Amino acid sequence: MRGSISQGETSMVMTVAETAPRTLDGLPAELLLDMYYAMLRARRLDERCWLLHRQGKIAFHISGMGHEAAQIGIAFAMRRGEDHFLPYYRDLAMVLACGLTSLDVMLGVFGKKDDPSSGGRQMPEHFSLRSKNIYSVSSPVATQVPQAAGVALAEKLKGGDRVAVTCLGEGSTNQGDFHEALTWAGVHQLPLIVVVENNGYAISVPMVQEMAILHVSDRAGAYGVRGVTVDGLDPIATYKAAKESIDIARAGRGATLFEVRVVRLTPHSSDDDDTTYRSKEDKVTLKASDPLPKFREHLMQAGILTDQQDTEFGAKAMAEVDYAHQTAEAAPYPDVEWGAGPVYAP
Amino acid sequence: MSEKTLIEAIREAMDEELARNSEVFITGEDVGPRGGVFRATLGLFAKYGPTRIIDSPLAELSIVAVGIGAAMNGLRPICEIQFADFIQPAYNQIVNEAARIYYRTGGTFTVPMVIRAPYGGGIGGGLYHSQSIEATYSHVPGLKVVIPSNPYDAKGLLKSAIRDNNPVLFLEAKKGYRLIKGEVPEGDYTVPIGPANVTREGTDLTVYAYGMMHFYCQQAAEEVGKEGISVELVDLRTLNPLDKDTVLNSFKKTGKALIVYEDNRFLGYGAEIAAILADEGFNYMDAPIMRLAGPDVPGVPYSHPLQDWFMPGPKKIADAMRKLAAY
Numbered sequence A: 001m002r003g004s005i006s007q008g009e010t011s012m013v014m015t016v017a018e019t020a021p022r023t024l025d026g027l028p029a030e031l032l033l034d035m036y037y038a039m040l041r042a043r044r045l046d047e048r049c050w051l052l053h054r055q056g057k058i059a060f061h062i063s064g065m066g067h068e069a070a071q072i073g074i075a076f077a078m079r080r081g082e083d084h085f086l087p088y089y090r091d092l093a094m095v096l097a098c099g100l101t102s103l104d105v106m107l108g109v110f111g112k113k114d115d116p117s118s119g120g121r122q123m124p125e126h127f128s129l130r131s132k133n134i135y136s137v138s139s140p141v142a143t144q145v146p147q148a149a150g151v152a153l154a155e156k157l158k159g160g161d162r163v164a165v166t167c168l169g170e171g172s173t174n175q176g177d178f179h180e181a182l183t184w185a186g187v188h189q190l191p192l193i194v195v196v197e198n199n200g201y202a203i204s205v206p207m208v209q210e211m212a213i214l215h216v217s218d219r220a221g222a223y224g225v226r227g228v229t230v231d232g233l234d235p236i237a238t239y240k241a242a243k244e245s246i247d248i249a250r251a252g253r254g255a256t257l258f259e260v261r262v263v264r265l266t267p268h269s270s271d272d273d274d275t276t277y278r279s280k281e282d283k284v285t286l287k288a289s290d291p292l293p294k295f296r297e298h299l300m301q302a303g304i305l306t307d308q309q310d311t312e313f314g315a316k317a318m319a320e321v322d323y324a325h326q327t328a329e330a331a332p333y334p335d336v337e338w339g340a341g342p343v344y345a346p
Numbered sequence B: 001m002s003e004k005t006l007i008e009a010i011r012e013a014m015d016e017e018l019a020r021n022s023e024v025f026i027t028g029e030d031v032g033p034r035g036g037v038f039r040a041t042l043g044l045f046a047k048y049g050p051t052r053i054i055d056s057p058l059a060e061l062s063i064v065a066v067g068i069g070a071a072m073n074g075l076r077p078i079c080e081i082q083f084a085d086f087i088q089p090a091y092n093q094i095v096n097e098a099a100r101i102y103y104r105t106g107g108t109f110t111v112p113m114v115i116r117a118p119y120g121g122g123i124g125g126g127l128y129h130s131q132s133i134e135a136t137y138s139h140v141p142g143l144k145v146v147i148p149s150n151p152y153d154a155k156g157l158l159k160s161a162i163r164d165n166n167p168v169l170f171l172e173a174k175k176g177y178r179l180i181k182g183e184v185p186e187g188d189y190t191v192p193i194g195p196a197n198v199t200r201e202g203t204d205l206t207v208y209a210y211g212m213m214h215f216y217c218q219q220a221a222e223e224v225g226k227e228g229i230s231v232e233l234v235d236l237r238t239l240n241p242l243d244k245d246t247v248l249n250s251f252k253k254t255g256k257a258l259i260v261y262e263d264n265r266f267l268g269y270g271a272e273i274a275a276i277l278a279d280e281g282f283n284y285m286d287a288p289i290m291r292l293a294g295p296d297v298p299g300v301p302y303s304h305p306l307q308d309w310f311m312p313g314p315k316k317i318a319d320a321m322r323k324l325a326a327y
């Protein structure tokens, strides 16, 4: 972790009577297990979507595999479902953690009537859920970032204590939207976290072709906001750094440009073939960086997760995904009149 | 009731809405202590303070985007774009975002915001301080486009726009800011977004116009009236959604249509009116549908004679009325 972030609270309160450790790296075991399950479930759902695409059952999928640790670390540091969240298309794990269900996602993937994001109007992974303050994903990249500044400005003007969290990829930080948003964030010390999920590629274009700096967070100083870079393959480190940034924002002490270094384990989307720009060797390295088995190992070594528990988690996630898949596939499509509107709010 | 200019009516609408609803705030370039470059927000900073009247960075994209975010989070922003010519950096945020969010979320999110922008030529503004942008934006479903032609409507329509739950692009004829005067009642009233207004009854031909051109059309109609030509004048007021009934009803009566707009002619707003009349009013048609508009050049040129050449005005409009009446 770079920047001025401190290591946060490290109270290791253990009850002597219990054999299993109750904390790890200063975090309670229950929280860590919840985080692990959230990562695991997102992965299983993501994998199922790929399968459905390969079977020709859905037109498109874009994946968050490799980003889960970062997303879950940040999501769990939020007041989930209350704090404002303006996601981007890779945020499957994070929207699930903030309140969309697996079934909600599947209804969207199949373009079904009861898709709560848009009623089947938008492409898959264009998430939204009003009741949980999950705002609407758009396709033009980075448009959500200045909107998040507006959400945060409104929160400040209203005297509320919710923060706004928004995410985008590192390539998308080249859009003017990003720079204008950070200008507002700095000038008004907004309660805003701009999360950059840096996976090193914008589709096929590598980071060196995208910007002449090593860390996206280096851009923060130019706007008068905090800049932080975190290992996004480590959910615990991400959680702690995110918690600190969110606490600062909530206390009215300003915005953070929060860069998480992650890997994109898949091609850009179901329409991409990454063998044209990533070598076989790169892919082997990538696989070794997968945050999910790493976190599992970490929890097991600490004695927080057992084999049996992991098997149960796996079965539970699969059951949830199966149910979501089958229910969504059988669910009705929207009536064609739904295409016609309403276009205007009453 | 007292006589006010167009810009005074606009200011009064904002003042009253700021007082009436704490969710309303204004942002844009120089809107604060300066009161806007055209003085639309004059005095409002002193009255409402820096949390209601917020000078923005010089960045149009985010003036609109911040407005969208604030609107989705429960406020009612009025975003001022200093000149309509400079709205284009925000095109993506207006067209892909503000206009589409209600539809794309199945109605769960709304974007109640107003984007105000002075438009139009005739003030020596050259290519980039004279543009008319209404056709481009009227093409966009989900966005409402309003252009008042007089102070009474300006106040009432702006109040409606601020209270509307959709994004509204509110275009103000800058040439008319101080030139166009009219009676404006004190206190609260609204003019609904949607209905067009027949501002002059006539029998020989119908003229369709809005904003500054409507003002000139009134003068021209007066002029040709003395020659016995009876002009019916329809002030469209809301360009999207359009009041097709009023458009067609007047055509039914006169059978002749002249559409006047200062935007360049090709694919301008008048083209849609002409198409509607041809599609749905063919049985009433007594003459070719006529358009008087700006020429198809990349902007209003600066030099005085060039500007005059570009701009439709009372004389050119009166000539077009005579020609159509004689058909």
Ligand SMILES: Cc1ncc(C[n+]2csc(CCOP(=O)(O)OP(=O)(O)O)c2C)c(N)n1
Binding pocket: A090, A139, A140, A141, A168, A169, A170, A171, A172, A173, A197, A199, A201, A202, A203, A264, A268
């Ligand atoms: C304005 C805009 N231009 C181009 C695209 C097509 N596009 C979609 S994602 C993408 C790459 C984004 O890369 P990055 O921001 O690094 O995010 P990542 O996909 O790697 O998570 C591109 C070029 C788009 N959606 N929007």
Ligand SMILES: [Mg+2]
Binding pocket: A169, A170, A171, A197, A198, A199, A200, A201, A202, A203
């Ligand atoms: Mg990337």
